[in-house]
Amino acid sequence: MTQTWMTHSTIETRDLGQRLARVLCAGDVILLHGDLGAGKSELTRGIAAELGITGPVASPSFTIMNAYDEGRIPLYHFDWYRLNSEEELYELGLDEYLGGDGIAVVEWPLRCPDAIPDTHLDVTIRTVDETTREIVLSPVGGFRALNLND
Numbered sequence: 001m002t003q004t005w006m007t008h009s010t011i012e013t014r015d016l017g018q019r020l021a022r023v024l025c026a027g028d029v030i031l032l033h034g035d036l037g038a039g040k041s042e043l044t045r046g047i048a049a050e051l052g053i054t055g056p057v058a059s060p061s062f063t064i065m066n067a068y069d070e071g072r073i074p075l076y077h078f079d080w081y082r083l084n085s086e087e088e089l090y091e092l093g094l095d096e097y098l099g100g101d102g103i104a105v106v107e108w109p110l111r112c113p114d115a116i117p118d119t120h121l122d123v124t125i126r127t128v129d130e131t132t133r134e135i136v137l138s139p140v141g142g143f144r145a146l147n148l149n150d
Helices: 010-023 040-051 086-091
Strands: 003-007 029-033 065-068 075-079 103-107 120-127 133-140
Touching (some): 003 010, 010 040, 040 075, 040 103, 040 120
Parallel strands (some): 029 120, 075 103
Antiparallel strands (some): 003 133, 065 075, 120 133
16 A cells, blocks of 8 residues: 655654664665755665664765664665666675565666566655655555554
């Protein structure tokens, strides 16, 4: 079931990420769609905070993946923007982190569409104005329904 949320600040976007993290499990793959500056990394920072990750959570633009192991579940934060092909992802062995022992959050997933697991959560972030974001959560391929209202 698709859910739509409106956030009005980076704090609210991070809060939504925290709510989301409360219902995520090891093996979950979250695909983040949105323009540059839409709030993909802010949502990921909220997920990380709820998982108990205390250090800085930076966008992995140049490293392709940042791994955070200190939380209750490992977090693998990907940025596929600079990848040229799925083969590059496979050559680096990064595909092994998708659906593994942690939660994988992928920014710019359409850069490597063949690497996307069949079951995942699509998160689309649309900029409404300078501070407002529309965030749509869409389970795909049997990804379970999420209740973020608790």
